[in-house]
Amino acid sequence: MKVLVSGAGMAGLSAGIALGQSGFSVTLVERAKHLRVNGSPIDIRGDAVRMAQELGVLEAIRARRVTMSEEVVFVDREGKTIAAIPQQEINDSEEDVEIPREDLGDVLYRAQPEGNTVRFGDWIEALHDDGAGVDVTFKSGLRERYDLVVGADGVHSATRRLIFGPEKDYLKHLGFYIALADLPEEASAGRVNPMFNFPGHMVGIARYRDRALGVFNFRSPWIDYDYHDLAAQKAILAKAFAGHDEWKVPEIVAAALRDPGLYFDSVSQIHMPTWHRGRVVLVGDAAACATGLSGRGTSLAITGTCILAEALRRHGGDFEAAFAEYEQRQRPHVDRAQAMALPGGDLICPATWEAIEARNARLSAPRSA
Known part of the structure; x- marks a missing residue:
């Protein structure tokens, strides 16, 4: 099966590994001309730790872990420490890992299965799903046909806009x-x-x-x-x-x-009643951004892409059944993460x-x- 993943952030790179390991022919396309890794360190928590192990990247992730959040203190106007965040308010368990975004991007990029293609400096301009496949027109002028398109292009997802409509309909x-x-x-x-x-x-x-x-x-x-x-x-x-x-x-x-x-x-946040339509499916922030205030965006990217790949393996060419399983299993992770944002x-x-x-x-x- 020929799969296009739109976006080479944490969700897209995770999808590339999970789908490539499942035997699919995967192309990742990224609008930027390089990996986009700006931002503060990010966390891998809960079930995402186990799934990172299944992807074969957990050892490399742990080798690059940092403790930035554990060193956060609140200070007064003179810079004197007046409070610190207890460890139990940062991590769910001792297994959780904090890693610089650029390091995680490098780990996931290096772990792409042989045969995966990552194309930088290009992006989707048009999609046409005729029920038997998806015709994709890229900004570069290239046209290709895929069995499945995975939108992993973030909170401002162009894939979501092309298939589901304006961002404002889903943004909270x-x-x-x-x-x-x-x-x-x-x-x-x-x-x-x-x-x-x-x-x-x-x-x-x-x-x-x-x-x-x-x-x-x-x-x-x-x-x-x-x-x-x-x-x-x-x-x-x-x-x-x-x-x-x-x-x-x-x-x-x-x-x-x-x-x-x-x-x-x-x-x-992004709130959607469904994350799929036809042969196009959304993962990560494109589907259900929880925001950095939840501390679980990267974990959602990993759990979602692993669950999607497993469901596709289980159901073969029955995309509707695979997508239904993906949404049913991923929704509890999303609901929990999104609920944690405002307290954060x-x-x-x-x-x-x-x-x-x-x-x-x-x-x-x-x-x-």
Whole structure:
């Protein structure tokens, strides 16, 4: 069976491994000209740990693990530590793994089965599913026919838009925005990762290995802007943190405004009644983004793609049965992850001074053995 995977992020690369190992002929197409790996370290948790083992990548993942989240502390306006997140609020179990996004991308890319093709700098422009196969037209002008198309192209999925309609029909804004920027001057300043809050806002430094990132989170209703417009993103970020000179806020904001690779986006989930139509199926954030506030987006990518591949093996050419099994088994993972996002927002970005103080008091309270 000939399969096209749209997107070579964590979901797409995981799909490539799972489907390739299942005997399918897999092509991955990625709009960027290289692996997109910007962002903070990510977590592999729960069932995704077992499934990473089944994919044959868990040992390589564990060899590159970091402990960035375990070193997060909340600081006051002078930079003094006032609270820390207990380990049990970060991980489900000791088996969970935190790994830099770029390292996980490299592990998954290197693990692509022989015969898989990864094509960068191209993307889907049109899809036509005639019931017997899917004709795909690419931006490059290439035209190919596939038995199955897997949309793994993220929260702003073009595959979803082409088959299911506009993003706005499925996007649920959670009331937050996030930004990440390179902060090289802080890379060698120790391992502690300080985060500072004022009402509805968080700004901090995330260090791991030889890198440091400026991390931003702020509460806001939906902002209408072009998510491809970097200047607009920087203007929104600057306005959100204007007038604050506490701690290192001005320096971190200034670094973000200089960064040509700034990551900025709404914290929004994708909610869909079904993840498939005909011979096209969605996985990862394209199907059911839970947001980084859940801490489970990468785990959903791995569990979803493994479940999909297993269902396709079980049901052969009966795509409807395979997709029904995939959705039935993956929905509980998605529901749990999406439900955890808002509590995650309240933890890192409380809305008021009272909520900030209550959070700090709770985290600082002695814990019984």
